[in-house]
Amino acid sequence: MALSNTEKRHEYGTDKSGVKQFLGSEVSSSAEEALFHIIPAPLEKSVSYGTGTSKGPAAIIEASQQLEKWDGFSVPGDRGIFTRNPDKSALSGSTENFLEEIEKEIYSSLKDGHVPVMLGGEHTVSLAAFKAISRSGSPFAGKTGILHFDAHSDLRDIYEGDRLSHACVMRRGFELGLQLFQIGIRSLSPPEVLFRKENGISFIDAREAVEKNISSIAFPEDFPEYLYISIDVDGFDPSIFPATGTPEPGGLGWYQVHSIIESAAKQRKIIGFDVVELAPFTHPGFHASDFAAARLIYNVMGIIERSTCKP
Ligand SMILES: [Mn+2]
Known part of the structure; x- marks a missing residue:
């Protein structure tokens, strides 16, 4: 029977087990051979303003x-991309259960030498990566810093009574011993x-970065040898990513972020990254932000690959 266009769209990029694969239209890799492991993390519990990050x-x-x-x-796709399939029932539980499940997925990718690429979801999901990196037995524990792109510093101790709020995620990372560059x-x-x-946290705030057109960074000498990158899409100017929960004017430029990540990749080894806070349905039928996120992810894979x- 002929498939409708919607059915075809659904089937396009789907692997044999029925899991839709990142760039599955072009790339087909096994979990073992893929350099990059996509980890979908559709968490939406503590979002404060616009909603929809679970659909990200x-x-x-x-x-x-x-x-x-x-x-x-x-x-970069030639290095292999495999999309993992976290246990749906664990993801439908509490925030703690959700983070535990995603942490397991990330840890398993990291320890087998893959590069985990987590798709948010609200920014709280990055905590799963920070915990996986910091686990005892992890090859990266105590040796990893975070390069953090965002409009918000996410350094609150508690927000709306919630220590697992998206607004606290970098504070939790810092407490795990991860050094930050914002x-x-x-x-x-x-x-x-x-x-x-x-706490001597390194940063280049948006006004300075944009007005001086900063396109490279220099890590402090004591910054750890491994790097995890966390990209909240609201770090970009909202003209690039309007579909996000808490947009802020005056953000970073598209090529600017690429150049900064390229400069970081010359100084430290990137072990994984995430792209979070895309909220597709704040703009129904508008796909530019979704595509920008996919393109960003693929381009960062390229920077890592090279x-x-x-x-
Ligand atoms: Mn943010």
Whole structure:
């Protein structure tokens, strides 16, 4: 029987077990051979303003089917991309259960030498990666820093009574011993300003980054040898990612973020990254933000694939 266009769209990029694969239209790899492991993390519990982040991973994977394999420099897809399938029942439980399940997926990718690429979901999901990295037995425990792109510093100790709020995620990471470098911040509470200062956290805020057109960074000498990158799409200017819960004017440029990540990749080995806070249905029928997220992810894979940085 002939498939309708909607059914065809659904089938496009889906593997034999029925899991829709990131760029599955072009790339087919087993979990073992793939360098990149996509980990969908559709968490939406503590979102404070616009909603819809739980639909982020599916929208990104759908949009990825439209990507070309050439990213402008190389073909990162040739290194293999495999989309993992976290246990749905664990994800429907509490935030703690959700994070535990995603942490398991990330840890299993990391320890087998893959590069986990997590798709949010609200920013709280990054905590699963921070915990996986910091586990005892992890090859990266105590040796990893976070490069954090965001409009918000996410350094609150508690927000709306919730220590697992998206607004607290970098604070939780810092408490796990992960050193931070923040870029693009333009919305901070006074206690967060103080916390950054008292704890010597590195940052280049949005106004400085944009006005001086900063396209490279230099890590402090004591910054750890491995790097995990956490990208909240609201770190970009909202003209690039309007579909996000808490947009802030005056954000980073598209190529600017790429150049900064390229400069980071020359100094530290990138072990994984996430792209979070895409909220597709704040703009029904508007796919530009979904596609931008898919393109960003593929381009960062390219930067990692071409990086020669070894610790
Ligand atoms: Mn944010």
